[in-house]
Amino acid sequence: MAPAISCVFLVALFSTSCEAIASSDQMCIEKETNKTYNCENLGLGEIPGTLPNSTECLEFSFNFLPTIQNTTFSRLVNLTFLDLTRCQIYWIHEDTFQSQHQLDTLVLTANPLIFMAETSLNGPKSLKHLFFIQTGMSSLDFIPMHNLKNLESLHLGSNHISSIKLPKDFPTEKLKVLDFQNNAIHYLSKEDVGSLQQATNLSLNLKGNDITRIELGAFKSTIFQSLDFGGTLDLLVIFKGLQNSTVQSLWLGTFEDINDEDINFSVFDGLCEMSVESMYLQKHHFFNISSNTFHCFTSLQELDLTATHLKELPSGIVGLKSLKKLVLSANKFSNLCQINAANFPSLTHLYIKGNTKRLDLGTGCLENLENLHLLDLSHDDIETSDCCNLQLKNLSHLQSLNLSYNEPLGLKTEAFQECPQLELLDLAFTRLRVNTAQSPFQNLHLLKVLNLSHCLLDTSNQHILDGLPVLQHLNLQGNNFPNGNIQKTNPLQTLESLEILILSFCDLSSIDQQAFISLKIMNHVDLSHNRLTSSSIEALSHLKGIYLNLAANHIGIIPSGLLPILSQQRTINLRGNPLDCTCSNIYFLEWYKENMQKLEDTENTFCANPPLLRGVKLSDVTLSCSITAVGIFFLIVFLLLFTVVLIFAVKYFLRWKYQHI
Known part of the structure; x- marks a missing residue:
């Protein structure tokens, strides 16, 4: 009978009353305390009274403010940034400001x-950036000019303006x-x-206007960024x-399917009469290039020939000896040697990404660079069984170097x-076949960044x-470890200078407590999207002040003994874990509320258990884990029964002992 009584007692003792106190959600999302708020797409017709007067940045797009008056924002005197995109504003x-x-x-x-009063922009003393994109404007006279002496950028795209002449x-x-x-x-x-x-040094954007005529000498002696x-x-x-x-950057690219004709290279003769540092000619058709095509490009430092069907x-190309940066992406080369790198002896930056044909690296094709x-x-479909000394001679x-x-x-x-x-070496999403027991990277004594994500x-x-x-x-994202475990002895042990480690999507189920012991200066660890439980947190006990991403793992209950490890970190993300919101996890839940400033993505961190609280934000849950009245009753009954049983047991023992004297 005693075991049965014990079971009843334990059930009663640990019976708890569980309630979720969900605070009413603010209509606007607070992104920075008392300063930055996002009120987008809430169907608001006025500025919410809950916004503090100290608000500095307000994102208020996709609401309804057909008329703005001098009282609309009068309370928010500290505003520095205001976004009113698609608020159906007419007047x-x-x-107003x-x-x-x-x-x-x-x-x-x-x-x-439809209307902007002449004095509507009188308030701001240092208005720097104005956006009038897609407002139906047809004339620059529509813009109130008062108080714009500090203006740095004016954006007027997608309107009906026919002249760039300013008032x-x-x-x-x-x-x-x-x-x-446009x-x-x-x-x-x-x-x-x-x-x-x-x-x-003005940057003037006339993209999408199809200029058909420029008055001779219109740009004479002008300087543009x-x-x-x-x-x-x-x-x-x-x-x-x-x-x-004089132009530092000249953009002359075209759009898909607009111009199917080969470019007439004689148009480039005009470059001999001007000064340009960077030129962008994306998506034009370059066929039958001769050695003299670029003879007026002698002052160019950068040239972009992306998707020009090369x-x-x-x-022996003339005119590109001084070129520093060349972009040949999205073209049709079959072999890297087809670019004839000797044409660009001064080159410091070369981009050939997204080639539309499989690119053969050849041997020593770039040795003149x-x-x-x-x-x-x-993105060049490069494949070779012996990379990369012959190719990068x-x-x-x-x-x-990017070979991703x-x-x-x-x-x-x-x-x-x-x-x-x-x-920097990027090999992401390129399967690596290491044909030796030794490291293929062992001579890279200056390497600071290595991306090996999804390299198998x-x-x-x-x-x-x-x-x-x-x-x-x-970055080791998407690589698997034997049996889903990072053991005490592992390839990371020699990387004592490592500061950022990414191990997301590695199908990890456990990490040995000593696995990272030699990585003493890490400040960013991403372990998201694995199968880790709370026990793996112990592997981080020697680290302090780090960004720790544990999102989308199998963490349910975090014992109180692990909370000091979390407390010593800078930022923690626990989104997407099956977090337990019962009294079994009470110490963690209390810690969570006390350390909200350390936690990232709290809006998407939910309870998974018990079923009644599934989907409730952790920050909205309050548990009462004291013993209930029923529990107290059963505790008293248990103590009384235990006392009676104990008395009878003592009497029985004494009687038995007396009989055997």
Whole structure:
């Protein structure tokens, strides 16, 4: 009978009353305490009274404010950023922002503006960024000019504007960005461009306007940071109009299916009459290039020929000897040697990514590029059984190499011996076949960043990461460890300089307590999307102040003994775990509420157990784990019964002892 009584007692003793106190959700999401709020798409017709007066940044798009008056935002005197995108605003009255003296950025994108009062922008003392994109505007006279002397960027895209001429008194002294993309501008006169002369190093965006005529000399003696004529069909018009001008970046790319004709290379003769540092010619058709095609490109430092249908570049090209950066992505090369790298002896950055044909690396195709610092060969379907010393011959100054998203690569010992200066190596989503027990990276003594995500790496090879004394960032996402366990002896042990470790999606179920003991300076550990339980947290006991991502694991109950390890970290993400919200986890739940400032993504961190609280945010749960009245009753009954049984047992024992004297 005693065991039965004990069971009844235990059930009663640990019976708890469990209730969830869900606080009413704020309509607006607080992104930074008392400063930044997101009120997007809530169907609001006014500014919520719950927003504090100290609000500085307010995202209020996709609400309903057909008319804005001087009382609409009067309480929010500290606003610096205000986004009113798609709020169906028609009227902006006098002195609307008279109280917002610190307003820096105002976004009025996609509002059908009919009227803006002359004094509507009088309040802000330092308004720098104005967005009037897709407002139906047809004339710049619509914009109130008062109080815009500090304006740095004006965005007017997707309207019906036909001229870039600014009003006579429009302040341009500090203007750096003027965006007219996708308007109805087809002609640029001297007078139009002349209205911008007080702006220095201006970036002017005319993309999608299809300029058909520029008055001769319109851009004479002007200096621009950037000019974007993207989508303009007739490049001859552009180069003639830009004679005697200075432009740091000139964008002349076109759009898909707009221009199917081969480019007439004679249009580039106009470059001889102007100064350009960077030119972008994406998606034009480059066929039959001759050695003299680029003879006017001598001042160019950067050239982008992305998706220009190139199959080969001839040798002996004139005009590109000074080129520092070349982009040949999304073209049709079959072999890397077809770019004839000797044409660009000064090159420091080369991008050939997303080649539309399988790219053969050849042998020594880039050996003339001894100054090359960055090489991007990602998404090229490259496959080789012996990478990469023959292919990267003489690239001794290379610092960044991207071979991600390619076909299987075979790596031998010191596979990157030709590139001892490498600081970044990206092999993500490229299957690696390591043909040696030694590390293929062991000569990379300066490597700081190594991306091996989804490489199907053989992590049972204890030496695969040897020889990386200064490695700081290692991404092993999507690689599996033997039996889902990182043991005490593992390939990470030699990486004593490691600061960032990513082990998400590695199908991990456990981590030995000593697995990371040699990694003493880590500050970022991502263990998300695995099968880890709370016991693996012990492996991090020697680390303090780290960002710890444990999202989407199998963590249910976190014992009180592990809470000090979590307490000593900077930021923790527990989203997507089957977290227990019963009294069995009470110590963790109390800790959770007391340490909300450490926790990330709390809006999506929910209870999984018990069923009644499934889907409730942890921050909204309050448990009462004291003994209930029923529990007290059973405890008293148990104690009485226990006392009676004990008395009878003592009497029986004494009687038995007396009888055997």
